[in-house]
Amino acid sequence: DVKVTQSSRYLVKRTGEKVFLECVQDMDHENMFWYRQDPGLGLRLIYFSYDVKMKEKGDIPEGYSVSREKKERFSLILESASTNQTSMYLCASSSGHLNTEAFFGQGTRLTVV
């Protein structure tokens, strides 16, 4: 069974903390994505990666960075967490071929207090 696994389901962090959200996929996929999901706004792309050590900004990259040192792992970093980064974060992966299915992790609900 194919899997995208996010390291935490729920996280509570303090304002100013550095936060790491980890995502691992076991499908040897080229592409990995980080989204945040907020009520009324849907999913919005933060960053994506088409290859190891490669990253590109999505629609809302401010306040975030990413790391992809290995093909299977894509990390989202909140350099200094703020309350407006309280959200559901979803990781996804796809094979890299056009018109293929995307696979999603179970989501991490992050609360910044």
Next chain:
Amino acid sequence: KNEVEQSPQNLTAQEGEFITINCSYSVGISALHWLQQHPGGGIVSLFMLSSGKKKHGRLIATINIQEKHSSLHITASHPRDSAVYICAVSGLGTDKLIFGTGTRLQVFP
């Protein structure tokens, strides 16, 4: 205006009813995806289609490329179908997804 619009935003139904969720988009696409999200967050892909119609069990998805419109139908709805259904499109030449805001479906026994 969002590039992907869904309607309705919220939908309630009695068990057994036929359900339709609509999705319109305003950009060129290579494929359209229907996704399901249950409470708790995880998202599952239901369909990916670029033309015509696909069927899986009680779920049917159709797309009209000329009209830039897709529908997701659920026949004989069941309470376990209660979830958020999300329409997303892949732009031309890319597999980055653009998402609608979702339709929250509740099916009551």
